[in-house]
Amino acid sequence: MDNQIKIDETQYLNKTLKAMEKSLKTTAAEIKRTNKHIDTVSQSWGDVRLKTDTYSGIVETAASIRQQQQMLSERENSKTRAEHRFTTLTQQIDKPYFARIDFSESATDSGEAETIYIGLSSFSDDNNKFLVYDWRAPVASIYYDGGIGDVTYLTPDGSQRAHVTLKRQFQIEDGVIVTLFDTEEAIGDAMLMSALSGESSTKMKSIVTTIQKEQNKIIRNTAADLLFVQGAAGSGKTAAVLQRVAYLLYRYRGKLTSGQVVLFSPNQLFNDYIDNVLPELGEQNMVQMTFYQYASRRLPKMAVETLQARFEEDQTSSTIALAKGSLAMFDAVTAYAQHLNRKDLKLRSLMFRGEPLISKTRIAEIYYQYNDNYKLSQRLDATRDTLMRSLSARIGSEMRKDWVELAIENLSKQEYDTLVGAGKVRVGDDQENDAASRTRQAQLGDGPKAREFASEKAERQFLSRQIVTQALKPLARQIRRGSFLNINAQFVDLLRQLPNYLDLAQFDLTLSEWQQHVETVIDNLKNKQLSLTDTTLYLYLYDLITGKTGERDIRFLFIDEIQDYTPFQLAFLKFSFPRAKFTVLGDLNQAIFTKDNANNLSRDFAKLFDSDRVERVNLTQTYRSTQQITDFTKYILKGGQNIEAFNRSGQKPRVKLSPNEADMLHQLQQQLTEYSQQHDTTAIITKTLADAQLLSEQLQDTSVTLIQSENQRLAQGTIIVPSYLAKGLEFDAVIIWHADNTRYGQDSERRLLYTVASRAMHSLTLLAEKQVSCLLDHVPEKLYEVES
Numbered sequence: 138m139d140n141q142i143k144i145d146e147t148q149y150l151n152k153t154l155k156a157m158e159k160s161l162k163t164t165a166a167e168i169k170r171t172n173k174h175i176d177t178v179s180q181s182w183g184d185v186r187l188k189t190d191t192y193s194g195i196v197e198t199a200a201s202i203r204q205q206q207q208m209l210s211e212r213e214n215s216k217t218r219a220e221h222r223f224t225t226l227t228q229q230i231d232k233p234y235f236a237r238i239d240f241s242e243s244a245t246d247s248g249e250a251e252t253i254y255i256g257l258s259s260f261s262d263d264n265n266k267f268l269v270y271d272w273r274a275p276v277a278s279i280y281y282d283g284g285i286g287d288v289t290y291l292t293p294d295g296s297q298r299a300h301v302t303l304k305r306q307f308q309i310e311d312g313v314i315v316t317l318f319d320t321e322e323a324i325g326d327a328m329l330m331s332a333l334s335g336e337s338s339t340k341m342k343s344i345v346t347t348i349q350k351e352q353n354k355i356i357r358n359t360a361a362d363l364l365f366v367q368g369a370a371g372s373g374k375t376a377a378v379l380q381r382v383a384y385l386l387y388r389y390r391g392k393l394t395s396g397q398v399v400l401f402s403p404n405q406l407f408n409d410y411i412d413n414v415l416p417e418l419g420e421q422n423m424v425q426m427t428f429y430q431y432a433s434r435r436l437p438k439m440a441v442e443t444l445q446a447r448f449e450e451d452q453t454s455s456t457i458a459l460a461k462g463s464l465a466m467f468d469a470v471t472a473y474a475q476h477l478n479r480k481d482l483k484l485r486s487l488m489f490r491g492e493p494l495i496s497k498t499r500i501a502e503i504y505y506q507y508n509d510n511y512k513l514s515q516r517l518d519a520t521r522d523t524l525m526r527s528l529s530a531r532i533g534s535e536m537r538k539d540w541v542e543l544a545i546e547n548l549s550k551q552e553y554d555t556l557v558g559a560g561k562v563r564v565g566d567d568q569e570n571d572a573a574s575r576t577r578q579a580q581l582g583d584g585p586k587a588r589e590f591a592s593e594k595a596e597r598q599f600l601s602r603q604i605v606t607q608a609l610k611p612l613a614r615q616i617r618r619g620s621f622l623n624i625n626a627q628f629v630d631l632l633r634q635l636p637n638y639l640d641l642a643q644f645d646l647t648l649s650e651w652q653q654h655v656e657t658v659i660d661n662l663k664n665k666q667l668s669l670t671d672t673t674l675y676l677y678l679y680d681l682i683t684g685k686t687g688e689r690d691i692r693f694l695f696i697d698e699i700q701d702y703t704p705f706q707l708a709f710l711k712f713s714f715p716r717a718k719f720t721v722l723g724d725l726n727q728a729i730f731t732k733d734n735a736n737n738l739s740r741d742f743a744k745l746f747d748s749d750r751v752e753r754v755n756l757t758q759t760y761r762s763t764q765q766i767t768d769f770t771k772y773i774l775k776g777g778q779n780i781e782a783f784n785r786s787g788q789k790p791r792v793k794l795s796p797n798e799a800d801m802l803h804q805l806q807q808q809l810t811e812y813s814q815q816h817d818t819t820a821i822i823t824k825t826l827a828d829a830q831l832l833s834e835q836l837q838d839t840s841v842t843l844i845q846s847e848n849q850r851l852a853q854g855t856i857i858v859p860s861y862l863a864k865g866l867e868f869d870a871v872i873i874w875h876a877d878n879t880r881y882g883q884d885s886e887r888r889l890l891y892t893v894a895s896r897a898m899h900s901l902t903l904l905a906e907k908q909v910s911c912l913l914d915h916v917p918e919k920l921y922e923v924e925s
């Protein structure tokens with residue numbers, strides 16, 4: 138690189154750093170100043186005169202408290218803003234920017250080149266001149282999208298053309314330019330290579346400096362209602378989508394908060410793995426949850442099938458699962474719910490003192506008395522209102538019953554006082570005789586002082602009304618909550634009646650197979666157990682009956698590892714987040730829960746959206762693994778040939794054969810010693826949890842962490858983890874335990890083996906007893922080494 142260029146760039150960097158330091162000082166001073174102001178305001182609380190003797194006094198006091206609070210919150214706001222600026226600046230000052238582009242806007246045709254520097258966030262000097270542009274600014278797209286020459290980029294006002302004359306990349310550390318180079322490509326391979334050669338860690342990092350053109354499309358897409366990203370393992374789907382969240386928060390700043398963005402992730406461990414990326418980009422994390430958490434928190438009394446059970450019980454290969462997870466099933470539930478408008482709503486009587494106070498037959502009469510064009514939710518609301526009125530109407534007759542008489546007799550002094558409200562002084566009871574207090578008194582009605590009963594009869598009357606009203610309160614609550622709906626029975630009825638709404642033959646199911654299945658579900662339900670598939674059905678039915686309209690505040694919904702969802706679950710999410718734009722990421726080759734059922738997922742899901750608003754992006758280039766590992770893993774799949782490896786070289790994967798498990802354990806220990814010298818993180822991936830637990834006992838190595846549950850934290854060093862928890866994660870080295878036919882012998886386990894093998898960044902070893910898995914049959918032998 139020309140020396141003059143380095144001198145000029147150093148000069149620009151120093152100028153930027155100087156301006157940043159100045160701004161940092163000013164901001165620090167501002168924080169100090171606002172802190173002082175806050176202190177002063179807080180201290181002046183003493184000046185607020187608390188006048189509580191009179192009503193007008195209270196009003197006056199409330200007004201000055203409000204004023205004080207307003208002042209405080211304004212100061213707090215400016216403090217928060219200053220603190221945010223301070224944090225951003227501190228982050229920026231080490232690496233103020235990572236790229237520069239020179240370009241001219243063809244539109245103006247002035248021919249004069251503009252120069253902009255691109256960094257994590259924008260920075261302008263005292264004269265409001267931008268020294269650094271945010272990577273999310275429209276113009277920064279030029280950096281990611283193309284090389285030198287004419288380019289087009291999107292702005293909120295439409296496409297804009299530009300002519301790029303220079304693209305320069307920088308590595309700046311601690312405020313010093315370490316390297317800088319000019320490139321003609323979108324993002325130079327050298328920079329990407331350096332980003333990918335590092336060791337993995339327990340936390341994912343942002344890819345802001347090396348976002349690829351295809352990824353940039355995903356990040357900046359605002360038009361699609363459904364953005365479907367299909368990409369091979371390690372093709373940067375997750376990385377890109379986290380950048381997308383940061384982009385959206387910037388693009389819609391002031392209108393969109395991180396609380397309005399939800400990410401559904403495969404498991405908690407993964408949530409933990411990615412939760413540093415947004416803060417690193419200077420943004421707050423979005424809401425992250427798993428589908429299991431979303432569904433199970435709504436049914437706290439049920440034991441919803443866990444991830445482990447779901448994986449190990451392997452119910453999903455059955456035709457029943459295919460039927461229950463289908464869009465046809467979703468339509469069937471919708472149609473079944475429709476018919477509840479006419480009949481068959483399952484109800485519970487409202488019980489009072491062991492007897493039905495309002496019987497379920499009566500409730501059904503009420504529910505079905507309304508006009509045909511009532512919707513389910515309107516019917517329910519109207520029924521609630523009528524039930525509330527009947528409840529009030531029952532007070533009179535109930536007051537004359539013996540139990541009330543008895544309750545009055547048995548009242549203690551304290552209970553009596555509570556009932557008549559004696560001893561309670563309410564605001565407004567003892568007032569000066571001014572206008573405000575008179576109004577107040579009128580609003581409050583008679584105070585306790587007036588509660589002197591004219592006669593014993595009046596007193597009894599009063600007490601019995603109080604007692605009955607109290608006793609009926611739980612029923613009022615039940616009515617409000619709709620507890621008279623018998624959802625369990627309704628769900629069972631849905632399953633029983635399903636053959637009227639779903640063509641079982643379409644799924645190769647006979648009526649008796651279905652009926653048998655329904656009996657199993659009923660047994661499980663009695664034990665308060667529900668599979669995840671049934672939970673979704675159950676919740677959808679419940680929402681239709683109660684007229685829940687979903688979470689309308691959520692604007693963007695992301696679903697990672699979509700291949701493990703059924704079309705039914707996706708349709709349910711679409712129903713539950715009606716105003717959200719969806720971005721879904723998946724790799725059909727990693728469908729470990731839904732297996733072949735995943736094949737039509739993309740088509741099925743897209744059906745739920747307007748076809749003009751659906752966009753698909755396919756990522757075939759992988760970044761995670763070395764060329765050798767990617768070339769090996771792609772042959773595990775049938776049809777994985779179009780996966781392109783990134784040209785980063787490493788060792789060939791190794792297959793180690795052992796005559797027995799004891800020898801395999803020994804091989805494992807040897808391999809661990811080697812890897813622990815070379816790498817930061819090594820994962821021993823077993824197929825099941827039971828395998829992981831047993832291996833951990835056999836190893837008896839305290840430095841190896843066993844990950845048994847998704848609620849644990851990832852640990853640096855060596856871990857043992859069951860396959861289904863390794864989803865979405867990556868490790869420097871991976872050792873697959875029992876990579877033989879005992880664990881990976883079926884064609885249906887092909888995707889699982891691919892998923893676990895593709896977790897490796899730099900090294901991969903497969904340990905097998907006697908013979909390696911038959912699923913490697915199509916992998917050319919030259920792509921790996923065998924040791925026995």
Ligand SMILES: Nc1ncnc2c1ncn2[C@@H]1O[C@H](COP(=O)(O)OP(=O)(O)OP(=O)(O)O)[C@@H](O)[C@H]1O
Pocket residue numbers: 329332333342344347348349352368369370371372373374375376377724727760761864865866867895
């Ligand atoms: N443009 C990029 N620049 C630098 N690193 C990248 C880039 N894209 C992806 N990576 C890295 O490649 C690795 C794999 O990315 P990521 O986990 O996002 O892939 P994925 O498609 O979600 O994989 P999987 O489907 O296997 O979970 C990560 O370490 C990520 O940081």
